[in-house]
Amino acid sequence: MSKLSDKVAVVTGASKGIGAEIARELAAAGAAVVVNYATSRDGADKVVAEIIGGGGKAIAIQGDVAKAADVEHLFAEAKRAFGPIDVLVNNAGVYQFGPIEQISEEEFHREFNTNVLGVLLATREAVKYFGLNGGSVVNLGSVVSRIAPPDSAIYVATKSAVDGITRVLAKELGPRKIRVNSINPGVVETEGTHSAGIIGSDFERQAVRQTPLGRFGQPADIAPCGVFSFGRCALGNRRNSYRVGRHVRLLILQSKGCFGIEPSRFPCTRRRSATGATSPSRRVAVKDRSLPLLGRSIGARPATRRGQERPS
Numbered sequence: 086m087s088k089l090s091d092k093v094a095v096v097t098g099a100s101k102g103i104g105a106e107i108a109r110e111l112a113a114a115g116a117a118v119v120v121n122y123a124t125s126r127d128g129a130d131k132v133v134a135e136i137i138g139g140g141g142k143a144i145a146i147q148g149d150v151a152k153a154a155d156v157e158h159l160f161a162e163a164k165r166a167f168g169p170i171d172v173l174v175n176n177a178g179v180y181q182f183g184p185i186e187q188i189s190e191e192e193f194h195r196e197f198n199t200n201v202l203g204v205l206l207a208t209r210e211a212v213k214y215f216g217l218n219g220g221s222v223v224n225l226g227s228v229v230s231r232i233a234p235p236d237s238a239i240y241v242a243t244k245s246a247v248d249g250i251t252r253v254l255a256k257e258l259g260p261r262k263i264r265v266n267s268i269n270p271g272v273v274e275t276e277g278t279h280s281a282g283i284i285g286s287d288f289e290r291q292a293v294r295q296t297p298l299g300r301f302g303q304p305a306d307i308a309p310c311g312v313f314s315f316g317r318c319a320l321g322n323r324r325n326s327y328r329v330g331r332h333v334r335l336l337i338l339q340s341k342g343c344f345g346i347e348p349s350r351f352p353c354t355r356r357r358s359a360t361g362a363t364s365p366s367r368r369v370a371v372k373d374r375s376l377p378l379l380g381r382s383i384g385a386r387p388a389t390r391r392g393q394e395r396p397s
Contacts, residue, residue: 088114088115089111089114089115089116090116091115092115092116092171092172093116093118093119093167093169093170093171093172094108094111094116094117094118094119094170094171094172094173094174095118095119095121095159095160095163095170095172095174095207095211096108096111096119096174096176097150097173097174097175097176097177097207098121098122098123098150098176098177098178099120099121099129099132099176100120100122100125100126100127100128100129100131100132100145101125103176103225103270104174104176104177104225105120105128105132107174107176108120108132108136108143109132109135109136111172111174112136112139112141112142112143113139113141115141116171116172117141117142117143117166117167118136118141118142118143118144119143119144119159119162119166119167120132120133120136120144120145120146121145121146121147121150121159121177122145122146122147122148123147123148123149123150123177126145126147129145129147130145132145133145142167144162144163146158146159146162146163149199150175150177150199150202150203150204150206150207151199151202151203151206152206153206156203156206156207156209157210159207159210160210160211160213164214169214169215169216170214170215170216170220171215171220171221172220172222172223173207173208173211173221173222173223174223174225175204175207175208175222175223175224175247176225177199177200177207178199178203178243179195179199179200180196180200180237180240181195181196181240182236182237182240183236184235184236188238188239192239193239196239196240197242197243197246200240200243200244200246200247201243201247204224204247204250205250208222208250208254208265212258212261215263219261219262219263219264220263220264221263221266222254222258222263222264222266223266223267223268224247224250224251224265224267224268225247225267225268225269225270226244226247226248226267226268226269227240227244227247227269227270228269228270229241230244230245230247230269231269244269247267248267248269251265251266251267
């Protein structure tokens, strides 16, 4: 039996990019997956077809996470299709980069409505549908909340808010057996980085030169972290059921941490030799499948370019 058999996961913004890859990984591990999308029905149908073709269970459900009525519909349909929910992955997000002079009220509300309000509305609804054994919420944050690159004030503000929400709800929902954690990746090559003009730009070349692995991350690099790190505690494995309020930051720019995990949250333990020198121990925070996560990179993006919406 697959380790996530009989579990149900809702992934927002799962028609493409990181969300789609997380949906595929969850399904491959045995979970029934709800592929949420805002506008890209074709992309969502493709993900569902791939999952079903591989012997998994999935359904595509449309809904804008920034609208309460859509979120209510999403979870009602998810339960009707598969039963009680076990995990919510808050992946949907949008962004646009530009200098302070180009910030508008419209763009502010567009990003905050999806990236922040969407997380709150989806989590609020998921709590109603978790079973007696609780559940898990996995938020997709970003390392920009700590690095704060230029020309990204609104996006950084939204992802900093997600970090705060993760910590607050971990404490608030923990007594109800609901765990809340986040994954904070660096730059990942998706439809968004292509539409924003990042791929093929001077920024890409500069960022790649500073990346130990010499490339941007791929959605397939991120998905195993969600499924095999949080996925286990999210979907009933008692081994990690005590982990809450954590931000797994996928290492960027420099190889400072264990297998790509930033040391501030998952430090390498140190062993002292007979000579008094210290060396990293072999204990790490995630399984070997996270090895490709080493060396994500990030920095300033080209000004005034709009990224592809993850919720579409």
